[in-house]
Amino acid sequence: MSLALARKYRPKTFADVAVQSHVAATLKGAIALGRVAHAYLLCGPRGVGKTTLARVLAMALNCERRGDPALGGEPCGECASCRRIWSGASSLDVVEIDAASNRGVDDARELRERAMYAPSGDDRYKVYIVDEAHMLTREAWNALLKILEEPPPRVVFVFATTEPQKIAQSAAPVLSRVQRFDFKRIGPADIRARLERVLREEQVEANADALAMIARAADGSMRDALSLTDQVLAMGEGAIVPDRVRDALGLVAEDEFIAVLDLVAEHRAGDVFAVVARLADAGIDFGQFLTGFGDMVRALLAVTLGGKPPEVSERARAALEERKTAFTAGDLLRMLSIATELEPRFRKSSQQQLLLEAMLVRFALLDRTVSLEAVLRGLAGGPSGGADEPSIGPSSPRRASPPDAGSPPRNAERPRSDTPATDWRAVIRDADRAPAASTTPPSRAEPGVPAATASSSPQRSVESPRSARGETVSQALAGAPDLNHLVERWDDVVAVMRAAGKSVAATALEHAAPAAVNARGDVTLALDEANPIYEQAIETVKADLVSALRQWFPGVQRLLVRTPEGATTPPTRLTDEMVRSERIAVLRRKDPVLDAAIDALDLDLAD
Ligand SMILES: [Zn+2]
Numbered sequence: 230m231s232l233a234l235a236r237k238y239r240p241k242t243f244a245d246v247a248v249q250s251h252v253a254a255t256l257k258g259a260i261a262l263g264r265v266a267h268a269y270l271l272c273g274p275r276g277v278g279k280t281t282l283a284r285v286l287a288m289a290l291n292c293e294r295r296g297d298p299a300l301g302g303e304p305c306g307e308c309a310s311c312r313r314i315w316s317g318a319s320s321l322d323v324v325e326i327d328a329a330s331n332r333g334v335d336d337a338r339e340l341r342e343r344a345m346y347a348p349s350g351d352d353r354y355k356v357y358i359v360d361e362a363h364m365l366t367r368e369a370w371n372a373l374l375k376i377l378e379e380p381p382p383r384v385v386f387v388f389a390t391t392e393p394q395k396i397a398q399s400a401a402p403v404l405s406r407v408q409r410f411d412f413k414r415i416g417p418a419d420i421r422a423r424l425e426r427v428l429r430e431e432q433v434e435a436n437a438d439a440l441a442m443i444a445r446a447a448d449g450s451m452r453d454a455l456s457l458t459d460q461v462l463a464m465g466e467g468a469i470v471p472d473r474v475r476d477a478l479g480l481v482a483e484d485e486f487i488a489v490l491d492l493v494a495e496h497r498a499g500d501v502f503a504v505v506a507r508l509a510d511a512g513i514d515f516g517q518f519l520t521g522f523g524d525m526v527r528a529l530l531a532v533t534l535g536g537k538p539p540e541v542s543e544r545a546r547a548a549l550e551e552r553k554t555a556f557t558a559g560d561l562l563r564m565l566s567i568a569t570e571l572e573p574r575f576r577k578s579s580q581q582q583l584l585l586e587a588m589l590v591r592f593a594l595l596d597r598t599v600s601l602e603a604v605l606r607g608l609a610g611g612p613s614g615g616a617d618e619p620s621i622g623p624s625s626p627r628r629a630s631p632p633d634a635g636s637p638p639r640n641a642e643r644p645r646s647d648t649p650a651t652d653w654r655a656v657i658r659d660a661d662r663a664p665a666a667s668t669t670p671p672s673r674a675e676p677g678v679p680a681a682t683a684s685s686s687p688q689r690s691v692e693s694p695r696s697a698r699g700e701t702v703s704q705a706l707a708g709a710p711d712l713n714h715l716v717e718r719w720d721d722v723v724a725v726m727r728a729a730g731k732s733v734a735a736t737a738l739e740h741a742a743p744a745a746v747n748a749r750g751d752v753t754l755a756l757d758e759a760n761p762i763y764e765q766a767i768e769t770v771k772a773d774l775v776s777a778l779r780q781w782f783p784g785v786q787r788l789l790v791r792t793p794e795g796a797t798t799p800p801t802r803l804t805d806e807m808v809r810s811e812r813i814a815v816l817r818r819k820d821p822v823l824d825a826a827i828d829a830l831d832l833d834l835a836d
Contacts, residue, residue, distance in 0.1 A: 234462075235455035238427050241306035241315055243285055246278050248419050248451075252410040253282060260289045261302030265354075266408040267380040270362070272393040273412025276450025279389040280325075283358045286387065287323045288314045290354035321349040323356045328364040348383050355384045362388035363395035370400035377406040417444040417540050420454045427455065434468035438542035442474045445524070445540055471542065481508075481518050483545040486525040487552075489589065493564075494555035498593035505586050515581040519588075523568045529553070530561040564592050567713065574717050579757050580742055584716070591713070709750040710782035715743040718781050725777045726770065734770040737763035741790070750786035752778065759792045 240246045243253035252271070259265050269286075271279040288304035288311045289295065297305070304311045313320050348355040359365070365373070377386070388407065390396060397404060421437075421444045428435045443461065447454035457478060461469055464477040475482055485508070492500050508518060525545070528538030532549045533556065541549070556564075567588060575584055719742055727735035737756075740763055744755035756763055767774070771788050778785040 233456065234427055234431075234459050235452050238430070238455065239315065240278075240281055240285060241288070241311070242303045243282075243289070244303065246282050246285065248415050249278050249282060249412050252412060253285075255410070256282070256286055257289070257302035259302070260286075260295070265290065265385060267384065268377055268386040268407040269388065270393065270396070270404070270407040270409040271387060271389045271412060272409065273391070274414050274449055275391050276447075276452035276454075277412045277415055278451060279412055280358060280360055283356070283387040283389060284314060284317075284323070286385070287320075287354070287356035287358070290356060290385065291320075291322055295352075322353050323358065325358045325360065327360050328369075329361040353383065356387065357385070358387045358389065360389050362390040363392040363399075365400070367399045370396075370403055374400070374403055374406070377403065414449040415451050415454075416449070417441065417447075420444040420447055420449075420451060423451060424454060424458060427458070428469070431462075433462065436468065436470045438544070439469045439471045439474045441540060441542060442471060442480060443478075446478055446480060479512075479514075481513055481521050483525070483542060483548075485513075485518075486522050487545065487548045489522060490525065490529065490552060490555070493589065493592040493595075494552065496593050498590045501586055501589040501593060505582060505589065509582060515585050516576055519568060519572060519575055519585065523565065523572075525549075526561055526564050526568065529556065530558060530565065533558050533561060560595055563595065567591065570713065570717055574720065577720070578742065579740075580755075583742075583744070583755075587712075709748055709784040710746055710752070710778075712743060712746050715746060715752060715778075715782065719743060721781070722774070722777050725780070726774065729773065729777075731770050731773065734766045734774075737766035738774070741767065744791065750782075750784040751789060752785055752787070753789045753791055756790060756792045764790055764792060 243257040246253045256269075269283075271283065273279055285304060288306070289302060291310045291314065292300070292304040293308035293310055294300060294305045306312075306315070310320075314323050317325075373386070376384075386407075388396075393409070421440045424440050424443060425435070428440075439461075443454055443457050446457055458469075461474050461477040465473050474480065489504060492504060508515070524540065528541045528545070529549045529552065531538040532546070532553045538546060538549070571584060571588055575581060578584055723735050723738045726738060737760075738754075740758060740760070741754040741756045743752055745753040747753075754767065756767075767788075767790050774788055775785055778788075
């Protein structure tokens with residue numbers, strides 16, 4: 230294959246332009262009726278056919294058979310002019326300009342001068358295709374506006390942009406002089422259908438699941454889908470099968486997502502760290518993992534609700550069917566909303582692994598939140614848990630199993646599954662001697678908070694929308710902030726500090742993120758490197774920082790700063806609770822005993 234697929238199969242007619250038929254039909258009609266506008270603005274995501282359609286328009290306007298009623302406004306695709314324009318060979322009458330590289334006023338002036346020249350023949354049109362038009366400067370737009378006010382005959386401008394709102398900001402008057410079309414994102418089904426056609430032409434066999442994977446990875450862009458297919462074809466021979474796609478594109482195997490779902494379903498929070506470490510070792514992009522995992526949770530939600538997820542392989546669909554009772558729809562919705570909220574922050578974070586671990590631990594403990602609430606309610610003298618909740622009375626020596634009866638017993642297949650309950654205290658004692666942990670797995674990092682103080686973290690109640698009766702507890706706990714919300718707001722807090730002129734501190738704070746929060750509202754920041762300058766800088770603005778945080782989280786009391794391994798914060802700044810949660814953090818890092826620590830929490834609750 231000498232030509233890239235995207236080039237080789239570039240549409241030659243309006244009818245060929247996938248999905249954008251609403252635009253193509255209008256343009257075709259305009260040409261058939263001889264009512265072509267002087268300027269068009271084509272808006273839409275990348276790779277959906279904007280410049281392709283602009284070229285087809287240029288072909289149709291300059292086709293040697295234009296006006297032939299049999300064509301109905303389409304280009305013939307065969308004449309010398311059509312072929313030249315289609316192939317991108319230099320044509321006097323079609324000028325393509327990439328505004329991203331020619332954005333200055335000089336180019337606009339040149340454009341204006343050139344536009345003054347008539348097309349090369351009486352029956353021809355001069356078509357300017359300006360790609361990435363939002364990159365043009367205000368001055369360039371002003372120059373263009375003059376042309377558009379008095380357009381020369383048979384000159385057509387086509388502006389293509391992914392960001393029309395920027396044009397509205399810098400060149401609003403232009404918008405009233407162009408005919409605007411909005412292009413649709415291309416759905417996976419349309420991408421698959423096109424790939425099937427192209428590969429049939431290429432006489433390459435392709436498995437439906439494999440094409441679905443490419444379509445998903447292309448994320449709405451036909452151009453990307455075709456170049457990803459090029460990439461797959463370049464690696465290996467024969468039929469296109471899922472393994473080949475995965476290897477060529479470096480995708481995360483669906484099995485990985487299923488395995489993580491199982492881990493969450495079985496409450497194996499301690500296994501999160503090993504799994505994430507393995508993904509890191511395999512060089513998996515965490516951002517891609519988060520997106521893919523979100524897709525899988527959405528697919529499971531569809532299955533759980535009795536629907537059919539369209540965008541997963543048959544194999545994954547079967548695997549999800551087997552797990553349709555593992556989660557309630559409410560659990561899945563909560564997981565989806567947590568993952569969605571995390572995403573924007575995640576992309577920019579330098580601590581993706583930590584954030585991913587925190588999220589998965591949080592998922593794995595979702596059911597526990599309900600159990601804990603039941604306990605708290607019991608302590609508060611309210612009615613005990615409802616029928617759909619595990620009944621854990623304050624007097625139970627050990628907590629009951631999680632409510633999903635379908636999952637295997639906890640601690641099954643785990644190294645220290647035989648650890649007796651009474652050993653937890655020894656585990657905690659041993660942890661006393663361990664050095665302070667460098668990383669506290671955030672969301673449940675404060676399980677050491679004794680329930681008797683009942684001022685326990687509000688996350689638990691916030692995350693337990695299932696029970697209306699938890700309200701009194703929720704209200705009582707409404708003070709302290711939720712770690713995830715803190716993490717999401719962190720950029721804003723840093724921006725406030727920067728705006729207040731604390732730029733050194735703001736820079737230091739960009740190297741930190743909230744890693745834990747306890748019931749009293751003490752927030753622990755984790756620095757991503759042991760840097761005394763950062764530490765010092767944060768130290769000097771602590772009071773301001775607390776005020777900034779309180780704008781969003783009135784419950785914030787104090788700030789603690791934690792540095793990575795090698796540097797420790799002075800113990801005087803740690804409360805007993807913090808020491809406890811650090812201890813638990815050490816345990817969590819030591820994967821095999823993690824659940825033991827969590828069980829220890831429940832023992833404490835019961836005491
Ligand atoms: Zn033609």
